[in-house]
Amino acid sequence: MSFKIAIxxxxxxxFTKKLFTDILCVPEFQDIEFALxxxxxxxxxxxxxxxxxxxxxxxxxxxxxATTDRRKALEGARYVISCxxxxxxxxYADDIRxxxxxxxxxxxxxxxxxxxxxxxxxNIPVILDFCKDIRxxxxxxxxxxxYANPMAMNTWAAIEYGKVDTVGLCHGVQxxxxxxxxxxxxxSHSELDYICSGINHxxxxxxxxxxxxxxxxxxxxxxFEAHPVYSQQEKLRIDVLKRFxxxxxxxxxxxxxxxxxxxxxxxxxxxxxxxxxxxxxxxxGYLRYSTETRxxxxxxxxxxxxxxxxxxxxxxxxxxxxxHILEALETNRVYRGHFNVKNNGVITNLPQDAIIESPxxxxxxxxxxxxxxxxxxxxxxTCISSINVQRMSVHAAISGDIDLLKLAVLHDxxxxxxxxxxxxxxxxxxxxxxxxxxxxxxxxAIPAAKERLSKSKIRTREWAGAARRDVRSIEELRxxxxxxxxxx
Numbered sequence: 001m002s003f004k005i006a007i008x009x010x011x012x013x014x015f016t017k018k019l020f021t022d023i024l025c026v027p028e029f030q031d032i033e034f035a036l037x038x039x040x041x042x043x044x045x046x047x048x049x050x051x052x053x054x055x056x057x058x059x060x061x062x063x064x065x066a067t068t069d070r071r072k073a074l075e076g077a078r079y080v081i082s083c084x085x086x087x088x089x090x091x092y093a094d095d096i097r098x099x100x101x102x103x104x105x106x107x108x109x110x111x112x113x114x115x116x117x118x119x120x121x122x123n124i125p126v127i128l129d130f131c132k133d134i135r136x137x138x139x140x141x142x143x144x145x146x147y148a149n150p151m152a153m154n155t156w157a158a159i160e161y162g163k164v165d166t167v168g169l170c171h172g173v174q175x176x177x178x179x180x181x182x183x184x185x186x187x188s189h190s191e192l193d194y195i196c197s198g199i200n201h202x203x204x205x206x207x208x209x210x211x212x213x214x215x216x217x218x219x220x221x222x223x224f225e226a227h228p229v230y231s232q233q234e235k236l237r238i239d240v241l242k243r244f245x246x247x248x249x250x251x252x253x254x255x256x257x258x259x260x261x262x263x264x265x266x267x268x269x270x271x272x273x274x275x276x277x278x279x280x281x282x283x284x285g286y287l288r289y290s291t292e293t294r295x296x297x298x299x300x301x302x303x304x305x306x307x308x309x310x311x312x313x314x315x316x317x318x319x320x321x322x323x324h325i326l327e328a329l330e331t332n333r334v335y336r337g338h339f340n341v342k343n344n345g346v347i348t349n350l351p352q353d354a355i356i357e358s359p360x361x362x363x364x365x366x367x368x369x370x371x372x373x374x375x376x377x378x379x380x381x382t383c384i385s386s387i388n389v390q391r392m393s394v395h396a397a398i399s400g401d402i403d404l405l406k407l408a409v410l411h412d413x414x415x416x417x418x419x420x421x422x423x424x425x426x427x428x429x430x431x432x433x434x435x436x437x438x439x440x441x442x443x444x445a446i447p448a449a450k451e452r453l454s455k456s457k458i459r460t461r462e463w464a465g466a467a468r469r470d471v472r473s474i475e476e477l478r479x480x481x482x483x484x485x486x487x488x
């Protein structure tokens with residue numbers, strides 16, 4: 001087979017390498033072209049060198065090109081994969097820093113909450129630019145695979161306004177299933193069957209079968225509470241499991257941001273989180289991790305290049321959906337996964353226009369969703385709260401309506417539990433002004449926002465958050481890695 005895959009945001013070195021090697025694990029895909037594009041030519045050259053080394057080491061006919069000209073990369077592409085972060089770590093730091101001034105303590109801030117909503121405002125105009133270029137330059141009917149957060153908002157905009165065949169992809173379901181299989185003592189992940197449904201980062205394991213035997217709430221709670229690691233790292237998730245009756249896909253830290261009960265008081269946050277790793281609830285944890293990872297790739301590049309000389313091992317193909325979707329579409333080998341698409345009746349008790357994440361099957365005819373799923377009422381209620389925020393956020397990003405943006409932030413569950421309307425109005429003004437260069441749709445609103453900020457008397461606080469760790473240096477990371485290797 002010969003076709004072209006364009007990867008936008010390919011400068012995400014580690015993730016692009018994973019997608020690349022996964023796809024080349026499909027025997028029929030060796031004679032294809034990867035077109036890499038990114039704003040950073042420096043990052044592009046790093047990842048191209050790594051991928052060229054993989055191709056050379058495995059003696060493949062695969063072609064790899066790299067360009068900062070996105071349209072050139074998209075020419076004739078059958079598949080387009082996006083893993084962009086608009087504004088980079090600079091804007092992301094404001095997503096965490098500014099809400100903290102108003103008492104809003106986020107672990108990740110990339111889905112909803114104040115940070116996730118502003119992240120969407122930056123991303124959506126760019127997503128629509130991608131869609132326009134896909135319609136004009138890619139192969140007719142090209143499929144857009146979006147890995148970029150905020151997943152639901154980006155996918156919503158691409159489908160509703162970009163008019164491109166789009167699917168949103170995440171790995172939260174797979175990771176949650178791996179945990180469940182482990183605590184239940186499964187010998188392999190294949191022993192666990194499940195139906196997991198909801199919205200991205202709020203997906204719920206509503207039916208679990210271990211070797212065909214149905215697993216109930218009490219057995220699952222007991223298994224998690226008995227686990228020596230997860231009983232400490234996933235305290236919040238286990239509490240939600242006890243109350244809702246089903247386990248959530250999302251990590252302890254991520255889930256805490258979407259619910260208004262666990263992060264609204266600083267003294268309560270430390271009860272529910274674990275500081276052994278960022279993903280369990282640390283304040284600004286993913287920002288710290290992303291900063292450290294970026295620095296790591298810069299300094300450890302020779303080692304990554306050396307590792308690329310090893311043969312591709314199909315047994316190490318990851319469970320990221322992209323390669324499996326492409327394989328099913330091109331070869332008709334059926335793949336079952338969990339995909340972010342427009343609801344359209346798939347989940348009976350969520351809004352029809354929402355972007356849901358639910359099971360589906362892929363073959364040569366496309367992605368075919370399993371319809372008629374009904375969520376437990378508490379799960380649906382939690383999802384609907386986020387969907388309402390997502391819908392307003394998308395509409396605000398499209399229209400540049402700063403008042404609608406403020407209403408979206410006000411209706412966010414955690415923001416509403418922490419901040420007053422006056423604080424929300426000022427916080428949004430401050431975030432929009434700080435990120436103005438990435439928010440072209442709000443250009444006309446910026447002067448008035450600056451004027452309001454100059455006259456504001458609302459007091460804020462400067463603090464690091466309830467549970468913050470410092471960014472580690474490369475030397476510290478290297479020492480920790482060596483210590484872990486020695487311990488093993």
